[in-house]
Amino acid sequence: MAFRYRELADALIQEIESGGLQQGHRLPSIRAMSQQRGVSITTVKRCYESLEAQGYLLSRAQSGFYVRDRQLTLLQPEFPVFDPSSRQIDNLSIIAEIHQSAINAHRVQLGTIQLAPSLLPVQALQRSLVRANRRAQGRALAYSQAAGEPVLLQALQAHFQQDGITCALQDLVVTNGCMEALSLAVDAVTRPGDTLALPSPCYSGQLQLLASMGRRVSEIPSTSRGFDLDRLEQLMADQAVSACLVATSYQNPLGYCLDAADKQRLAEMALRYRCPVIEDDVFGECGHTRQRPLPVKSWSRDGWVIWCGSVSKTLAPGYRIGWCSSGRFHPQVRLAMLARGLSVNTPLQLALADFMLSGEYRRHLNRLRLQLAAQVNSLCDSLRHHLDEHCRLAKPDGGYAVWVQLPEHCQGLQVYQAMKAQGINLVPGEVFSARNLYSNAVRLNAGNPWNAELERAVATLAESVRTLAPDACSPAGSGRR
Missing domain, CATH: 1.10.10.10 (Winged helix-like DNA-binding domain superfamily/Winged helix DNA-binding domain)
Known part of the structure; x- marks a missing residue:
């Protein structure tokens, strides 16, 4: 529309x-x-x-x-080019340590990709929870049906349809968040020891998930504009991977969104090589305009794309409600769910259905997208203002993850430790790869309305970079003005 x-x-x-x-x-x-x-x-x-x-x-x-004056800028990051190869994930300890540190509410949240509570429609959600559970009466106290509450499945289908996304009810499964949806999909199409292709850098939670499931990864070179489809196709053609796990709309951590032609090509590759594509679309609704980009699933024929998402990045992480549109792999996904004895919180499913069907979720998204655009813009402006020109910045197409490449010999892990000591969280780049790449990068969170505290945090980041890489940077205090 x-x-x-x-x-x-x-x-x-x-x-x-x-x-x-x-x-x-x-x-x-x-x-x-x-x-x-x-x-x-x-x-x-x-x-x-x-x-x-x-x-x-x-x-x-x-x-x-x-x-606006748009001349003040930092160059786009440079990314390594390499040949994909299957490998184990062995940097889990540092990923776990950083994840645990990132949830510390007493630190300035410049790292974990999460929305500020002030952006969430708390009162409207509470009204939906009360209204839905009053209407459902005893049903709200029972276990959920295996695929999810029918009223939520119908609400999701109607919601997707408004964005031009067709989703068959019989293929849709409600899950405990997007990570569980991804886990079910991986279980349905691969076995322990199999290799999955992932764009690199990729979300560290995906690496944790695959390592816990005994899977290997073959990373695909990427830039801030997308990942190398030619190399991915070669892996598919050579049968070097059993499946692909990708995010094509506002990918975390780079924030790129593939254009429609590349998404269509990826769907066609899945069909041609009979190689399942698992699509992590958790940020798909976090664009900076009202029009949501279509997922790869929209071009999928014969069900070779498994589409996964949730409301964790747009609405309420604590609801832990996601979905999996499983296509031709629906029987395998259902079997994996039954084997794990999974059940999703019934009252919250009913509340989310009410929230969607009442139109509140759509109104919230329309407000949120403009707010996210403003917050990303404010963070990027601050980074341009404070950082030296030896740093590089990838401004995302959507979402609220911002990738910063530091001077060559400046270690993101050292910057992380220096900032942590000053009560500020960020995430070092090396947790986004199993190949020990991106050690001179950090990922930042733009999920908070801009304020003086965040401005000071960025200034502290710039000072830490100058302290840790004095030979690469301009003298202290001479940041980009």
Whole structure:
């Protein structure tokens, strides 16, 4: 579905990037732009707000909207090129230690990818919980049905349909979060000792999961624009991997989103080589515009793509409700669920169904996406302001993970320890690979509304980098202004 404000925003972005609208140029007032373009005042207002959130415009009180200065920048990160090879995952101890440190609520949360509580619709969720359980009466006290509560399955199907995603009810299974959905999918299509292809760097939780299941990994080179489909196809053609585990929409930690052509190609590769693709789409609803990108599943024929997601990154991590659309592997997924005796919290399923069917979830997403865009923009602006030009920055297409490449001899693990000593959490890059790559990188969280505490944390990060890599950086205090 096309939105008029989005069409206007795209037109203005094109004018800005082509130089038709110069930096510092004052845009017409909302009313004047409405008259010029023949659209409503509401459309222009939403357009301007969207462009401000994306960093194209700057609003000034009692003055209007101006084209923002976008010259101050850091270069894109550089990523290693390597030949994929099957290997065990042996860096679990450092991953576990960092994960445990990251949940410490007393530290500034610049590391773990999670939303600030202030962004969550707590009261609306509570109303849905009370309303749904009152309506269900005794049903809310029983074990959930094996595939999930029918009312939630129907709510999910209707919700996906609004985004143009077709999902058959008989293929859909409700899970305890996205990680359980991924675990079921891995169990359904591989066996211990098998090798799965993963883009590199990849989410450290995926590495933990596969290691716990006795699987091996073959990492695929990536950049901040996506991963190497040619190398992945060669692995499939050579039958060097049993399956693929990928995130194609706002991948954690790089934040890229593959275009439709690459997603279609990946779905076709899965069919051609009979190689299952497990799609981790947990950030799919965390874009910075109202239009959600379609998952690879939308191009899948004959069910070779298993689509997994949850509401953990958009709504309430504590709900632990996810889903798995299992395609041709539905019998195997159901068998894996029965073997584990899995059951998902019934009252929370009913509450989430009510929240979706009432329209509250859609309204929340529309607010959240603009807020995420603004927060990512604020964090990236702060990084550009404080970091030396020897650092590099990958601004995500969506989501709220931000990847920073440090000077060559600056170790992310040392930066992590220095920041931890000052009460600040971040995640070093080496936990995102089983090949000991990305030691001079860190991943940051933009899930919090910007404030002075976060600004000081970024300034502390910049000072730590200058202290740990003095030969590579400008003199202290000469960060990018």
